[in-house]
Amino acid sequence: MLTYNEKIAIIESFTELQRKDVSLGRHNYHFEESVIDKKLVVYHLHPNGNGFVYAELINDDYVIDNKGMVNIRDFSEQEIRKVIKQSIESLSEQEPFEETWVNSENQTLKVINDFDSWNVYAGEMLDGSYATYNGAADYLQQEGFRRI
Structure with missing residues (x-):
């Protein structure tokens, strides 16, 4: 496992991120140039090595x-660099997020990120709306759909 200082050095090599100190010696890193309301990339990096990276929109x-966070506690340098870059x-x-899912009967649904909601559409009809991508994906998986 990488040390806290090694993780700090990796994260701070991404000059587009801005460090924000939070409680208990933890740090957040924001991407102020984000095209959506979400700006937090690294969340609660702690001196014990624990920390999270926003990965909800990553395929x-x-x-x-x-x-929508992935724990980077046991990530290697290459893994941390990769997930932060992603x-x-x-x-x-700039393009709106859109993903197509299909079931065994070849029916398709689309997941579209609309203004911080994750909406599932059957054609032009709204099938469901979720606060997170995971919520929409869980619903689709339970209904027998898979990403294509």
Whole structure:
């Protein structure tokens, strides 16, 4: 596991991030150039090595919590660099987020990020609205859909 100081050095090598000190010796890092309301990239980096990176908009196999964060406690330098880069890119995208899901009967639904809501559409009809991407994805998986 990387030390706290090693993680700080990696994170601070991303000059587009701004450090914000929070309670208990923890630090957050914000991406002020974000094209959406979300600006937090690194959340609660703690001297014990624990910390989180915003990964909700990343199309990768990260295990994320209900806030869209992935724990980087045991990440290598390369893994931390990769997830931070992906997080910044996901907050920089000008195009609206849209993802297609399909079930075994070849029916398709779309997940679209609309003004901080994650909406599921069947054609032009709204099927459901969720506060997080995970909420929408969980619903689709429970209904037998998979990402394509």
